Amino acid sequence: xxxxxxxxxxxxxxxxxxxxxxxxxxxxxxxxxxxxxxxxxxxxxxxxxxxxxxxxxxxxxxxxxxxxxxxxxxxxxxxxxxxxxxxxxxxxxxxxxxxxxxxxxxxxxxxxxxxxxxxxxxxxxxxxxxxxxxxxxxxxxxxxxxxxxxxxxxxxxxxxxxxxxxxxxxxxxxxxxxxxxxxxxxxxxxxxxxxxxxxxxxxxxxxxxxxxxxxxxxxxxxxxxxxxxxxxxxxxxxxxxxxxxxxxxxxxxxxxxxxxxxxxxxxxxxxxxxxxxxxxxxxxxxxxxxxxxxxxxxxxxxxxxxxxxxxxxxxxxxxxxxxxxxxxxxxxxxxxxxxxxxxxxxxxxxxxxxxxxxxxxxxxxxxxxxxxxxxxxxxxxxxxxxxxxxxxxxxxxxxxxxxxxxxxxxxxxxxxxxxxxxxxxxxxxxxxxxxxxxxxxxxxxxxxxxxxxxxxxxxxxxx
Amino acid sequence: xxxxxxxxxxxxxxxxxxxxxxxxxxxxxxxxxxxxxxxxxxxxxxxxxxxxxxxxxxxxxxxxxxxxxxxxxxxxxxxxxxxxxxxxxxxxxxxxxxxxxxxxxxxxxxxxxxxxxxxxxxxxxxxxxxxxxxxxxxxxxxxxxxxxxxxxxxxxxxxxxxxxxxxxxxxxxxxxxxxxxxxxxxxxxx
Numbered sequence: 001x002x003x004x005x006x007x008x009x010x011x012x013x014x015x016x017x018x019x020x021x022x023x024x025x026x027x028x029x030x031x032x033x034x035x036x037x038x039x040x041x042x043x044x045x046x047x048x049x050x051x052x053x054x055x056x057x058x059x060x061x062x063x064x065x066x067x068x069x070x071x072x073x074x075x076x077x078x079x080x081x082x083x084x085x086x087x088x089x090x091x092x093x094x095x096x097x098x099x100x101x102x103x104x105x106x107x108x109x110x111x112x113x114x115x116x117x118x119x120x121x122x123x124x125x126x127x128x129x130x131x132x133x134x135x136x137x138x139x140x141x142x143x144x145x146x147x148x149x150x151x152x153x154x155x156x157x158x159x160x161x162x163x164x165x166x167x168x169x170x171x172x173x174x175x176x177x178x179x180x181x182x183x184x185x186x187x188x189x190x191x192x193x194x195x196x197x198x199x200x201x202x203x204x205x206x207x208x209x210x211x212x213x214x215x216x217x218x219x220x221x222x223x224x225x226x227x228x229x230x231x232x233x234x235x236x237x238x239x240x241x242x243x244x245x246x247x248x249x250x251x252x253x254x255x256x257x258x259x260x261x262x263x264x265x266x267x268x269x270x271x272x273x274x275x276x277x278x279x280x281x282x283x284x285x286x287x288x289x290x291x292x293x294x295x296x297x298x299x300x301x302x303x304x305x306x307x308x309x310x311x312x313x314x315x316x317x318x319x320x321x322x323x324x325x326x327x328x329x330x331x332x333x334x335x336x337x338x339x340x341x342x343x344x345x346x347x348x349x350x351x352x353x354x355x356x357x358x359x360x361x362x363x364x365x366x367x368x369x370x371x372x373x374x375x376x377x378x379x380x381x382x383x384x385x386x387x388x389x390x391x392x393x394x395x396x397x398x399x400x401x402x403x404x405x406x407x408x409x410x411x412x413x414x415x416x417x418x419x420x421x422x423x424x425x426x427x428x429x430x431x432x433x434x435x436x437x438x439x440x441x442x443x444x445x446x447x448x449x450x451x452x453x454x455x456x457x458x459x460x461x462x463x
Numbered sequence: 464x465x466x467x468x469x470x471x472x473x474x475x476x477x478x479x480x481x482x483x484x485x486x487x488x489x490x491x492x493x494x495x496x497x498x499x500x501x502x503x504x505x506x507x508x509x510x511x512x513x514x515x516x517x518x519x520x521x522x523x524x525x526x527x528x529x530x531x532x533x534x535x536x537x538x539x540x541x542x543x544x545x546x547x548x549x550x551x552x553x554x555x556x557x558x559x560x561x562x563x564x565x566x567x568x569x570x571x572x573x574x575x576x577x578x579x580x581x582x583x584x585x586x587x588x589x590x591x592x593x594x595x596x597x598x599x600x601x602x603x604x605x606x607x608x609x610x611x612x613x614x615x616x617x618x619x620x621x622x623x624x625x626x627x628x629x630x631x632x633x634x635x636x637x638x639x640x641x642x643x644x645x646x647x648x649x650x651x652x653x
Contacts, residue, residue, distance in 0.1 A: 082534070088554035092561055093648050094577055096603025141572045170532055455629060 037114035040123045041302050042397070045284060049291045053113070070107040073282065077398055081163035081405070101133040102126070110161075121155075122401060128155060144447045157404065157425040157442035166407035166417070172448045178416030180437075185414035187367045188379040191390040192273075193241050198385055201271055203247075210242045219245040220260060232323040243272075269316045275382050277316070279394030285314045286394075298338040309338040328360055331371035339372075346433035347372065353433075370414075376400065378409045403430075418445045495597060498610035498647040501560065502595075505546070505645060510617050513542045518618045529620070542621070543570075558650070564614060566643030568633035570625065574643075578602065584611030585644045592641055599651070607648045614643040 039047045046052050053070075055063030078086070089095060090105045103109045112125040119125050129150035139146040153159050159167060196202055196209060214234040219225065233239055238247075248264045261268070266289070270277035281290040288296045299310030312318055319334035320327070332353075336344060347353050352370035359369030373392065380393040399405050403424045411420035422438035423429055429438055521529040521539055530538035540548070546564050554561060567585050569575050576582040584596035588611055596611040616622050616636055625642060626634045636642055 086551065088551040091554050091558065092550075092563060093602040093605065093607055093650075094563065094581065094646070096605075097577075099603060137572075168532075171535070 038116040039113055040116065040119055042123055042401075043113060044302060045288050045296055045300065046291050046293065049293055052291050065108055065113070067106055067108070070111075073287075074107070076282075077395075078162060080398070082165055083162050084164050085161055098134050102130060122161075129153075131159075131161075144450065156444075157421055157440075158444045160402050160404070163402065163405055166404055166412075166421075167444065169448055169451075172417065172445050173452060175412070175417035176445045176449055178418065180416050180419040182414055182416065185368065186365070187370075187374055187410070187413045188381075188390045189367050190379055190392060193237060195384070195387060195389045196241060196272070198387055198389075199272060199274075201274075207242045207244060207247050212239045212242055212244060217245050219249065223249075223260060223262075229323050236323070236325045237327075238325060247272075263322075266316050273316075275384070275391050276394045279377075279392075279398070280316065283395035283397055285319075285396075289315075304340040305338050306340045312338065328371075331373035331377075332356065335372040335376075342431045343433050344372070346431070346435065350433040350435045375406060375410050378406075380409060421445070494608035494649050494651060495610065497560075497649060498597075498608070499595075501562070501647055502610070502612045502645055505549075505562065506612070508549075509542060509546055509614075512545055513618050513621060517542055517620050522618075522620050541624070560647060560649050562645060562647045564643060565646055566614075568625075568631065569643070570628050570630045572630075580609050581611070581646060584609070584646070587611070588613040588644050589641050596644075606651050608651050610647045612645045612647070613641045614645050616640055616642045 038044070043053075050057070050062045053065050055066055057063055085104060087105050090099050090103070099105060110126050110130065111123045112119075115125050120128055124130075131153040132150040135150075135153075139148075154161060165171070196204070212234070214230045217230055217233070233245075246260075248268050249260055249262070250258050251261055251264070251268060252258050266277045266280065266286070277286075280286040285296055288294065295313035295315060297311055297313055298305035319330045321329070321334075332347075336347070352374075355364065356369030356371050356374075358364040359366065376396050376399065377392045377394055378399055379390050380398075381388045382391045382393075383389075393399060393409075399409050404421065406424065407417065407420050411424070415423070419438065421442045421444065422440055423434060425442050426438045426440040429436060429440075517529050517539060520526045528536060528538040529541055530536040531541055531544070532538075533540045533544070543564055550562050550564075563574070565574050565576055565581060565585060567575065567589060576585045578600060580598045580600040584598065587596045588594060592613065595613070598609050600607050600609050616625075616638055619638065621642065622636045622638055625631050625636050
């Protein structure tokens, strides 16, 4: 009898333990125990935040995935990329038969999460020959495409479903004869400092655009700090642009009281760097913070990261060390402090690094080097008010997947289009960080050239 | 006096029509009236843009180019693109009606007729200049009133661009000819 009571008591204890465990998981951010399957590299950072994508839970299951949730994060990217298949194409009643085949009005038709085992590149979870559903007659319009498999449309480097800005026929024709390396190789210059006055929220009266010296610091006398801090700050762009201590360290409370804060966060940075902070919070480095989760750490990443960095919490200052704010350091060393994959580790043996080293050491002109950030956080025309300002895009995904998004924003600053398309299609070349020439060739420019020749050659039966 | 009587008779007649001869029934706008009105606005805007913007700035005064790749070329949006972008914006706001610009000879093959009504309608308006085509059709389980109106080449810019475009299946368009059709659809109860 005693034995039975004991085992009954243990069972009860175990049951209570399980209930408590699952209940706690439901209410705190760690909800991954309920996830039905592993998530893609794009969303795994926020898998503990079910409500970001799902409607309110029904019983013990999350609600359905909301289309609006996809668009909240991805609408800008689609708009910027001149989406080749916008939703409006499929809400047109004349395409009802196509919607029946593939309901492209909803992101989830092609991108289903928690299905890692059937997820193809770009997070696509439908068979890779999906283009067939609407473009069966392509060989009639383009005889050159006869015999090509539909699986190759988006995998050959010729087409993308959404972003074809560097792949459309007239663009290929315009750039098909470019040299591998352009004589005018140079990336865009960041222009925020020149345009700071156009930022409506920037208090130009308090911090006029003038160079400050170490003796100008305006931190309250009650604040204790090391002289190294002043020394570091005095040689930064901040000091050169009149951005004093209080510009970052003071914050205005709801009560109107101005308070000094020792460690400003991205909310302070964004008063001047709005676009950069928005990009950071949208990309893989900051998307957890955007969802109210703890900061991303390299230890959570799916890519190989250095063990020494595993517990580093990512924020603005984790890459742009406070007070020094050395963008050159942030553009290479900050990345390599954490990233430990073959591509990253091969960078310092690449021709791109040689160009960077030469620029940083004054042996070549400004903007001729190629850092990690040159390609992954490219300098991009950004609309501020009615002006276009060149700023660094801090959302890496805007320029990474598919990788030919880089063609226009980066590669073509220095290289010809054909060379760049081939290089980005060569996985081994990417792995060794572009040391050498492409060994892969994408046919798209050849097809355009052949079509152009046919147009220029008079038909035999023409007068 | 005669005019006064005629006026009164007219008002009475109109009131009778509007009141449905005294019967109490719900009245609304006829689909044809609605699509005709929409087309008048579309056609007017399209003609104004083609003549006053493209024809004037790009062709006559040569102030700026018009290009299919207007963003890359820092150029004016083509009239057909202007029309399509408008249709896309409407589609983002409402599903109460939709419209598109199609042709038997489209530069973009995606804009050739697809449904039976589109095929019959575009053929009809091309063979019967000045006339419109109206029909009902079922698409995706929904009944639609579909109206197809002729899209006429109103400016030299339309003709030369289509006749010279590498993807145009027809290169002998002439000014004033039907080049395609504006298709307007209203979902209706079957």
